[in-house]
Amino acid sequence: MREQIRQVIREHGHLAVDIDGLADAADLYQAGMTSHASVNVMIALEDTFDVEFLDSMLKRSVFESVDSIAQALTEVGVPA
Amino acid sequence: MADFRPGTPEQEEFLRDLVGAGYLIESGVAGVYGRGDAFERVRLGFDAKVTAASETEAPEHMVFPPLLPRRQMEEVGYLKSFPHLACTVFAFEGDEDQAAEQERRADEHGDWSEYQEMTDLVLKPAACYPVYPAIAARGALAPGGVMIDAGGTYVFRHEPSGDPARLQAFHQREIVRIGEPETVIEWRNRWRDRSLELLRSVGLDATPDVASDPFFGRSGRLLARSQRAQELKFEVVVQIAGPEPTAVASFNYHQDHFSSVYGIEMAVEDGGDATAHTACLGFGLERITLALVREHGLDQDRWPAAVLAELGL
Numbered sequence: 348m349r350e351q352i353r354q355v356i357r358e359h360g361h362l363a364v365d366i367d368g369l370a371d372a373a374d375l376y377q378a379g380m381t382s383h384a385s386v387n388v389m390i391a392l393e394d395t396f397d398v399e400f401l402d403s404m405l406k407r408s409v410f411e412s413v414d415s416i417a418q419a420l421t422e423v424g425v426p427a
Numbered sequence: 428m429a430d431f432r433p434g435t436p437e438q439e440e441f442l443r444d445l446v447g448a449g450y451l452i453e454s455g456v457a458g459v460y461g462r463g464d465a466f467e468r469v470r471l472g473f474d475a476k477v478t479a480a481s482e483t484e485a486p487e488h489m490v491f492p493p494l495l496p497r498r499q500m501e502e503v504g505y506l507k508s509f510p511h512l513a514c515t516v517f518a519f520e521g522d523e524d525q526a527a528e529q530e531r532r533a534d535e536h537g538d539w540s541e542y543q544e545m546t547d548l549v550l551k552p553a554a555c556y557p558v559y560p561a562i563a564a565r566g567a568l569a570p571g572g573v574m575i576d577a578g579g580t581y582v583f584r585h586e587p588s589g590d591p592a593r594l595q596a597f598h599q600r601e602i603v604r605i606g607e608p609e610t611v612i613e614w615r616n617r618w619r620d621r622s623l624e625l626l627r628s629v630g631l632d633a634t635p636d637v638a639s640d641p642f643f644g645r646s647g648r649l650l651a652r653s654q655r656a657q658e659l660k661f662e663v664v665v666q667i668a669g670p671e672p673t674a675v676a677s678f679n680y681h682q683d684h685f686s687s688v689y690g691i692e693m694a695v696e697d698g699g700d701a702t703a704h705t706a707c708l709g710f711g712l713e714r715i716t717l718a719l720v721r722e723h724g725l726d727q728d729r730w731p732a733a734v735l736a737e738l739g740l
Contacts, residue, residue, distance in 0.1 A: 381684075382653040383507070383650070386507075386646040386649055386650060389649055390646060405649040406649065406653070406656070407649070407653040408656075
């Protein structure tokens with residue numbers, strides 16, 4: 348799952364750095380992801396994993412790191 | 428057609444009072460009103476107070492029409508964030524037969540939209556939008572940046588409502604600050620505090636609050652919560668015609684959103700450039716006028732002398 352998450356961030360996160368150099372816990376916003384880019388990441392994750400995030404998950408902290416995204420995806424039923 | 432949002436009974440009654448007393452003139456379309464003499468005196472009085480308060484910082488003045496090049500709306504991502512509020516200008520394109528058919532349908536108030544083509548204009552949804560490309564065209568900014576007073580021009584949001592405080596066409600008095608990040612944040616916060624003094628000086632019980640823009644849909648919820656979490660937007664709210672207080676001014680830090688779109692740079696001493704950051708403030712002049720009428724009554728002769736003096740009335 349984490350490699351697919353990384354691929355989505357690589358394509359849609361507009362990071363200022365290469366995601367390969369970031370740990371799973373690294374702050375994506377610190378790495379240059381804007382709020383508008385996080386929306387594109389959110390939509391692409393839903394398409395990739397064919398799930399819909401809960402309304403309560405549509406907040407900044409959920410899309411902060413590969414780890415936090417993985418946790419949310421697990422909660423909506425994506426196998427770890 | 429956007430859904431009509433009825434006002435509360437209190438809001439509908441306030442609207443009837445405003446029309447009855449000559450403040451507003453009905454047009455037949457919700458949220459679009461003429462302004463009578465009593466309304467304009469107050470609106471222009473407060474607008475002048477904003478001018479007086481800002482002149483100490485010697486802003487540059489720019490005035491733009493209530494229309495915006497469609498390309499600018501596309502560039503700033505408005506249709507991603509607020510597709511439900513945008514309004515696009517269409518115009519007739521066709522031959523004489525088509526013009527005749529269009530007129531026949533229009534005469535019956537039918538659907539004549541098939542003879543209309545999109546133009547390169549939209550209705551301006553925020554007074555500050557034309558400022559950013561105008562500043563970008565000048566090249567890198569000197570240290571300290573610029574402050575631009577974009578005046579109090581008509582803006583448009585497509586959201587018909589029975590609440591007189593939710594107009595489709597209204598005057599937004601906007602001032603823009605472009606510069607180093609710390610410069611624009613300090614300016615934004617200072618003006619938020621100054622606006623409280625301005626509003627309280629005319630007898631309004633104004634309070635500041637962290638806020639978010641009315642972003643569209645599920646992605647909009649993420650944007651709105653991100654905006655709040657980062658405290659990018661503050662509003663000053665006043666009670667008008669319940670149940671919730673109404674925002675009458677907003678103070679917005681855009682980070683590098685507009686400067687990235689248009690390439691607004693700060694010249695730096697070692698010869699390079701750094702991306703500028705931007706902030707804007709907006710006073711909703713109609714809402715402030717309505718709040719004043721709500722607070723002090725329909726009869727301006729009975730308003731407190733100190734308030735009349737502050738407004739130059």
